[in-house]
Each structure stands twice: as structure tokens, then as C-alpha cells.
Amino acid sequence: MNKLPVIAIVGRPNVGKSTLFNRLVGKKLALVDDQPGVTRDRREGAANLLGCDFRIIDTAGFEEDDPQTLPGRMRAQTEAAVKMADAVLFMIDARVGLVPLDQEIGRWLRNGDVPVILLANKAEGRAGVDGILDAFSLGFAEPIPFSAEHGEGLVDLFEALRPYIDRGDEVDEPEEELDDEALLALPLKLAIVGRPNAGKSTLVNKLLGEDRMITGPEAGITRDSISIDWMWKDASGRERAVRLVDTAGLRKKARVQDKLEKLSVADTLRSVDFAEVVVLLLDATRGLELQDLKIADQIWSEGRALLIVLNKWDVAEGQSSLFQGVRGALDEGLAQAKNVPLLAVSARTGKGLDQMLGAAFEIREQWSKRVSTGQLNRWFERAIENNPPPAPGGKRIKLRYMTQIKTRPPTFVIFGNRTDELPESYRRYLVNGLRRELGFGTVPVRLTLRSSRNPYDKKD
Numbered sequence: 001m002n003k004l005p006v007i008a009i010v011g012r013p014n015v016g017k018s019t020l021f022n023r024l025v026g027k028k029l030a031l032v033d034d035q036p037g038v039t040r041d042r043r044e045g046a047a048n049l050l051g052c053d054f055r056i057i058d059t060a061g062f063e064e065d066d067p068q069t070l071p072g073r074m075r076a077q078t079e080a081a082v083k084m085a086d087a088v089l090f091m092i093d094a095r096v097g098l099v100p101l102d103q104e105i106g107r108w109l110r111n112g113d114v115p116v117i118l119l120a121n122k123a124e125g126r127a128g129v130d131g132i133l134d135a136f137s138l139g140f141a142e143p144i145p146f147s148a149e150h151g152e153g154l155v156d157l158f159e160a161l162r163p164y165i166d167r168g169d170e171v172d173e174p175e176e177e178l179d180d181e182a183l184l185a186l187p188l189k190l191a192i193v194g195r196p197n198a199g200k201s202t203l204v205n206k207l208l209g210e211d212r213m214i215t216g217p218e219a220g221i222t223r224d225s226i227s228i229d230w231m232w233k234d235a236s237g238r239e240r241a242v243r244l245v246d247t248a249g250l251r252k253k254a255r256v257q258d259k260l261e262k263l264s265v266a267d268t269l270r271s272v273d274f275a276e277v278v279v280l281l282l283d284a285t286r287g288l289e290l291q292d293l294k295i296a297d298q299i300w301s302e303g304r305a306l307l308i309v310l311n312k313w314d315v316a317e318g319q320s321s322l323f324q325g326v327r328g329a330l331d332e333g334l335a336q337a338k339n340v341p342l343l344a345v346s347a348r349t350g351k352g353l354d355q356m357l358g359a360a361f362e363i364r365e366q367w368s369k370r371v372s373t374g375q376l377n378r379w380f381e382r383a384i385e386n387n388p389p390p391a392p393g394g395k396r397i398k399l400r401y402m403t404q405i406k407t408r409p410p411t412f413v414i415f416g417n418r419t420d421e422l423p424e425s426y427r428r429y430l431v432n433g434l435r436r437e438l439g440f441g442t443v444p445v446r447l448t449l450r451s452s453r454n455p456y457d458k459k460d
Contacts, residue, residue, distance in 0.1 A: 005165045007047070008057040008081040010109070011091035012101045016121040020091065020148035021058035024049060043226050050158045054165040057081045076211070087115045087164040089157075092135055094120040094128025094145065106138040117160045118143040124150055187229065187241035190360055191271045193299070194281035195250060195291055199311040203281065203347035204228070204246045207357075227271075232357050240361060245271045250295055272298070276367065276408070277305045277360045284316035284344070288326045293333045300337050303409040305367040305443045307341050309356055314346040340442050366441040368407050376412075376438070377401055383433050392421050410434075411446040419449035 009017045025045035047056035059078040082088055090109055092102050109116045120132045123145035135143040144160060146153035192200045205211055208230055228244045272278055278299045282292055299306050308330065316322055323344060331338050341359055345352030380402045389397040399416035412434070431445050 004046075005054040005086045006057065006084055007054055007087050007089060007161065007164065008059060008078075008085035008114075009089045009091060010059055010078060010082060010105065012099070012105065013060075015091045015093045016148040017091055018058050020089070020119075020121070020146075021045065021056055023148055023151060024056050044228070049154065049161065049165065052158070052162070052165045054161075057085065082109075082112065082114055085114055087117060087161065089119050089161075090116050090138075090140070091119045091121050091148075092131065092138075092143075094123040094131035094135070097131040098134045098137065102138070106140070110139060115164065116140050117157075119146050119157070120144065121146050121148050123147060124152055187243040188361060188364055189243050189245070189274060189276040190357075191245040191247060191275035191278045191304075192281055193247050193250060193272065193278055193295060195283070195289070195295075198281040198283045199347045200281050201246055203311065203345070203353070204244055206347050206350050207232070207244065207353060234358060234361075235354070240357075242357070245275065247271050250291070269298075272302055272304060275304055276364050277307060279307045279309050279356065279360070282308065282310050282326070284310040284312045284322065287322065288329045288333075293330075296330075296334050296337065296340070300334070300444055303444045303446065305360075305363045305409075306337060307343065307356065307359055307363065310342070310344045311347050313344040314349050314351065316344075319344070337442065337444075363441060363443060366439065367409055367443040369410060369439055370407050371404055371438050373403050376404060379433070379438060380414075383430060387426075387429060389422060389426055392423075397422055409444040409446060410440055411448070413448045413450055415450050417451060419451045422449060 009020055011017050021043065024047035026048065043058045045056050045058075047054050059081045060075070088109060090105065092098065118135055118138060118140040120128060120135050120143040122128055123132060124147040128145065132143055132145055141160075144153055144156045146157060192203060194200055208228065226246045228246070230242045230244055231239045232242050233239050280292065280296050280299065282288060296306060296308065310316070310323070310326065313319065323342070327342055330340065330342065334340065341363065343352060343356050343359060345356055347353070380399075384399055389399055391397065395418065397416065397418045399414055399419070399422075402412055402414045404410065404412050414430075427447060427449075431447055434440050434445055434447075435442065
């Protein structure tokens with residue numbers, strides 16, 4: 001399949017860029033709020049407009065500021081998006097009319113060589129007539145009256161974009177149903193989560209080899225969860241597809257009061273739901289905190305494969321004792337995920353990042369593993385023979401057979417009699433045996449017990 005055209009949305013803060021992005025991708029991916037400056041990093045998505053597929057980039061509000069400041073770093077991301085675009089949607093607010101910053105953006109875009117389509121947003125009704133007339137002074141083609149919120153003007157937008165997004169009669173081949181091996185060949189969906197300032201965006205930038213995400217000493221720079229497709233070359237030289245997701249920092253729930261931060265947290269949790277493997281990034285200079293354990297528990301409860309990674313290892317003191325201390329605290333505070341992989345890396349220098357990615361691919365295989373019913377029940381019979389179920393009240397619990405009903409995460413059902421009386425300790429014995437002897441490693445394993453009731457059994 002040919003590479004899809006790329007369209008970038010550009011404009012000053014709060015003109016409706018993220019609302020248009022969400023409409024074109026058909027999902028509420030970008031955070032939207034009345035407060036200006038919500039979007040900071042550029043976000044890409046798969047868009048469709050009247051049957052034409054393309055890539056759309058939502059950018060931060062264009063502001064004049066020193067390149068070293070946060071607004072300046074945001075502007076650099078917008079400039080990078082325009083350079084890679086086939087065309088630009090320059091959006092203004094028709095109700096407010098032109099402001100000096102609109103004029104400045106217009107001059108910048110006219111000096112470039114990327115085609116520009118002028119979009120006069122918030123033009124529903126007659127409230128934006130004056131702003132549309134003012135827009136002619138920007139020196140582009142006729143502005144398109146538009147409403148990103150209500151979807152008015154989509155046909156006119158399509159006609160303007162058509163020269164850049166219409167690929168003629170080109171048709172994609174229908175997708176075939178994928179087997180387990182083909183699924184593993186798909187991009188690894190890898191989400192990076194953790195507390196604010198753990199170094200998540202720095203780590204993503206180091207992996208990509210470019211300043212793709214805005215970084216800096218300010219906590220909480222990242223607000224949206226940003227997905228990036230990328231190719232990683234493993235130790236054997238083979239290229240492996242990865243879909244990296246950088247997320248907003250997760251603070252203690254009691255401290256999250258701001259509406260935007262609540263939206264960012266919800267966006268991060270959605271990213272965890274869609275991930276295959278989640279890297280929980282810790283700040284090695286601060287060690288393990290209770291909030292980290294809560295985040296890990298939430299990831300585990302969602303059934304995602306989990307890697308815990310100590311970042312800033314290049315500046316950590318007492319590395320050996322620190323590592324062992326974190327290992328012990330994890331095993332004690334996260335008993336359900338005992339022995340979850342713990343790695344040490346430096347996002348600044350890149351040390352340990354290849355090992356982290358190798359571990360992520362390996363743990364995804366465990367998470368996707370399927371065992372035949374025959375092999376599973378041979379193991380099950382041995383496990384019961386070596387350690388028979390208890391007999392509470394002198395009545396034997398009989399476990400008959402076992403089957404795996406799904407993968408990702410591995411999920412099993414055991415059928416038997418009086419299974420509701422099986423102690424939790426025996427369930428843990430079976431789950432630990434599955435992990436140790438059948439290759440499920442340290443991924444979440446779900447085990448359900450079902451009883452076959454006899455209608456003639458006496459009821460207590």
C-alpha cells in the first residue's frame with residue numbers, strides 16, 4: 001500500500017484545531033477544552049473524508065516566544081509538522097476575526113512551499129461573516145466557511161483537499177484473518193506511563209532519535225497520549241514495528257483537581273487499555289513510591305503485560321542497593337505480579353533501551369501464548385497429583401479438566417465439583433505452575449472456576 005498523504009492543521013490557540021482533528025479521525029483522541037493551549041505535542045491520526053484516507057496532524061497553537069520556553073518548543077513541533085505535510089489547513093476563528101497572530105502565521109506559511117487551505121472555523125449562522133471577509137486579506141485562496149463542532153462545510157473542505165488526498169481508483173487489498181504468528185508480526189503496542197517528570201517523553205525522543213516530544217524541566221508538559229509508529233532494529237539486525245505511546249504523568253488522585261489534568265489522566269488510562277505492553281517508568285533518583293504501586297496494580301488489573309523500568313540510572317546513587325530495594329518493595333507491594341521484570345535504563349544516554357524493547361517483545365509473546373488442551377491437561381493432571389486439592393469439612397474437591405479460552409491476557413477455565421470452596425492459595429499454586437512450567441512468565445494469568453452442580457446433592 002502506498003504511503004498516505006499527510007495534512008497538518010495549523011492556527012493560533014483555541015481556534016478549534018483539535019475539534020477538527022477529532023471529527024476527521026472519527027474519535028475523541030485529542031483533548032478539547034475552552035482553555036487555550038491544551039494541545040502541546042503534535043498528534044497524528046488516521047483520517048477519512050468522504051471516502052479518502054489520509055494522515056492528519058493536530059498541532060499546538062502557534063505562538064511567538066523564545067525557542068527555549070515551553071511555547072517556543074511547542075512552535076518547533078508545529079514547524080516540524082508543516083515540513084512533513086503535503087498540505088496545510090490554516091484555521092482561523094471567524095467569530096473573533098483576524099488578530100495579529102493570524103497575520104504572523106499567514107506570513108510564515110506564505111514564505112514556505114507547502115500548499116495552504118484557509119479554513120474559517122466557527123462560521124455557523126451569520127456570526128462569522130465579518131471574520132470570513134477579513135480572512136481574504138491573508139493572501140490565500142477563498143476562505144472556506146466551516147464549523148468543526150457541527151460538521152458544516154465538510155463537502156467544501158473535501159473539494160479543497162481533494163488534489164492532495166484523492167488517490168484515484170487505488171483500492172487496498174481486503175485484510176485476511178490473522179493467526180497467532182501473524183498477530184505477533186504486527187506492531188508492538190507499547191505505552192510509556194508513570195508519574196510526572198519520570199522522563200517518559202525524553203525516553204521516546206531517544207528511541208526515535210529526534211525531538212519528537214516536547215521535553216523540559218516543567219512537570220506535566222505532556223497532556224495528550226501521543227501515538228507514534230516506528231521501526232526498531234533488534235540485536236540480530238531485524239527491523240521490528242513498534243507503536244509507541246507517550247502519555248501524561250499520573251499523580252495521586254487526590255491531587256488531580258484541574259479539569260485538563262483529569263482529561264489527561266483519562267486519556268492515559270485509555271492508552272493502557274489499548275496497549276499490549278505497558279512500561280511503568282520510575283525516577284531512579286526518587287525510588288519507588290506508593291503511587292507507582294497503584295499505577296502498576298491498575299495496569300495489571302487491566303490484563304496488560306507489564307515492564308517496570310528505572311530511569312535516570314546514569315545519575316542514581318547506590319545503584320546495587322537501590323535496585324535490590326525496589327525489587328523487594330515490588331515483590332512485597334505487588335504480590336499478584338511477583339517477579340515482574342525490572343530493568344534499569346537512562347533515557348538521556350540511551351543505555352538499556354535496547355534491552356527494554358527486547359524484553360517488551362518477549363513479554364508480548366508470553367501474553368499472546370496459547371497452549372493446546374491436551375498439553376494443558378497433561379500438566380494439570382501432574383499438578384493435581386503432586387499437590388491434591390484440599391478437602392474442607394472432609395469433602396473432597398474434584399477438579400476434572402482445564403481449557404484455555406483466550407489469550408492477551410491468557411485466560412483459563414477449570415471445571416469440577418465444589419470449586420467455589422477451593423482456597424485462594426490453591427488457585428495461586430495453579431497460576432504459578434502455569435507461569436513456570438508452560439511459559440507464561442510474568443504476564444497476568446486469569447483463572448476461572450466452574451462447578452458442575454448435581455441436582456440431587458443435599459443443600460446445607
